[in-house]
Each structure stands twice: as structure tokens, then as C-alpha cells.
Amino acid sequence: MITARRHMVEGVWKRLGLQNEELKAVMAAVPRHLFLDSALGSKAYSDISLPIGAEQTISQPSMVAMMTNALVPRKGDKILEIGTGSGYQTAILAHYTPRLYSVERIPALSKRAQALLEQLGFRNVIYKTGDGSLGWESWAPYDRIIVTAGAPVVSEKLKLQLTDGGRMLIPTGGRESQKLLCVDRIGSTFRETDLGDCRFVPLLGKEGWEK
């Protein structure tokens, strides 16, 4: 497994031309197969998204690498993740900060991710089951926000939960395919950068898509 994981990570780094050695070591250390049903274990170290139940998917490793790299999480940043899903991206972010908040709308997925992450020794994540399209006001503001489901628009509510100098990554566009946007807050202005095309499951909720 370790060889397969290292091989996958090396491939992703080569393809994307990434230089981020810290992130490479983190991704090489996270056992992705444990975040999947055992029947899918043999595919865990292919660079593909895979089903995790409830019509949701674990993100493709190259997308996780690209998003985490673009997020530029700094040690100790307060981070909000919307869409816990399998908890795979959560495990990677948890490396960077003791202040990680993760929201998932499907209770069964949140429960499963929590149990696994606790079993793997992660004690620094605070979980919530509910609609993360509105962010998580009680712990705001956040230095970094990462949304791992596709939104129709960049929600004002989420933007306003960024610190001054904060950064958010959010796939935005259609229900089937989106553009990955990087939103930087500079005082009261927000600068958006398009990082390219992507495909995420829809963000369902008040500031997302209707069910």
C-alpha cells in the first residue's frame, strides 16, 4: 500500500508540476484506502474520484493536491471545510492546523468520517452536521475556507466569514461542472482568480442548489 500511495503521489506531482514537498509528504502519509469501502480498496491509489455512498464521492487526489496547494494553509490558520464527505481532505488539512472546522450535510457520512479520523488519531477537528453553504458563523472569521462541493455562486455569507487577507477555494458554476475559484479578501474587497475547470457534486443548501 505504501508503495502504491507513494507512486500515486509522485505521479500527481509530476503531472501538475507541483513543488510543494510538505504537502507531498502529507499526502504520501494519509491512507486513502481507509476512507473507502473495502471493495474499492484496490482503486484507492488511482488518481480518480470514487463513490463513498449517499451519491457522494471522495475527491480525485490530484484535485485535493491542487486545492490544498492553492489554499496555502499556514501553520495555525483557522480553517473551515465545507463537505467533510469521506474525511480524506480533512485528514490532509488537519496536518496544518489545530483549528479545523468541518461541515457535512449528510449525517451518516459525517459520523463515519469522524469515527475514522478519531481512530487515525486526529483530535483537532470540530465537526458539524448541517448546511455549510451558509458557512459556520459561530467560529468565524477563518483564515482559509475550502468548499469541496460545487456552488451556483460565491456566497456572500461565506465571503464575509474570511479574515482580512483570508483565502477561499470554491468550485462555482453549473450543477455538473464548475470553475475552481480562488477568492482573496483584501479589506472589504474580494479578488477572484479562476484556477480552471473541475467537476464536483453539487453543494445543496440555502446558498447552494436546491435538492
Ligand code: SAH
Ligand atoms: N472532500 C470530500 C468531498 C466529498 S463530496 C472527500 O474527498 O471525501 C462533497 C461533500 O459535500 C458531500 O459529502 C456532500 O454531502 C457535501 N455537501 C453538499 N452540500 C453541502 C452543504 N450545503 N453543506 C455541507 N456539506 C455539503
